[in-house]
Amino acid sequence: MPGMDTAWLVTNLIAGLLLPPLNLLLLAAAGFWLARRRPRLGRGLMLAAFAGLWLLATPWVGDRLLAALQTPYQPIRGDEAEAIVILGGGSDPAPEYGGDRPSQATLERLRYGAHLARQTGKPLLVTGGAPKGGRPEAGIMAEALAADFGLPGAWVEGRSRNTRENAEYSAELLEKAGIRRIYLVSQAWHLPRAVPVFERAGLTVVPAGTGYAGLELSTPLDFLPDIRGLKNSYIALHEAIGLVWYRIRN
Known part of the structure; x- marks a missing residue:
């Protein structure tokens, strides 16, 4: 491609x-x-x-x-950080919408990020580039936040190709606004890798996980x-x- x-x-x-x-x-x-x-x-x-x-x-x-x-769940009070960073998790072709849309994983992150924004009143940063070509994920995410959740993205970081660059380029944008403490939104199983990278970029990180895996055995079909x-x-x-x-x- x-x-x-x-x-x-x-x-x-x-x-x-x-x-x-x-x-x-x-x-x-x-x-x-x-x-x-x-x-x-x-x-x-x-x-x-x-x-x-x-x-x-x-x-x-x-x-x-x-x-x-996965990172253990911890309740968000609203005073631990100054901004919310939502990590991109891919996009999918969606001809019915006229172009690419957030993947299921990304939409899960956006939904929880929007929930936190309403709960805390903190501004949002969306981050994700286009390693496969096409449109950067961050732009697609910002459109979804506005159209589906009625929320603006204060910052849109569309250069990054991986989690490490998500952290580096997001930190650059936030530093200009004087922000050092963030809620980091991603799937709970992704945060153990993502949080240290953002901390090495100079940010204080409060994990904000979503999509937790359950351990309940529902039916014998779970062994098939x-x-x-x-x-x-x-x-x-x-x-x-x-x-x-x-x-x-x-």
């Missing part, structure tokens, strides 16, 4: 190789290739790939992996694989790899 950031593409290709389902499919392929020459090892690898895919695709496992990462379970496992492992990578770089 024209305008796609090469570094973002390479990073996500590498991540794809390390994450389910591709990593398990590659393991199964290796087992199949070895099955003739080393039958026991080949069958063991294929069985491990099948078992791993089954487990990671169950909602019971996926929810627990996410819950292990489905797309929600695999998605949650993918997100959790992606975040775990991101946490390790950010710590290595710092």
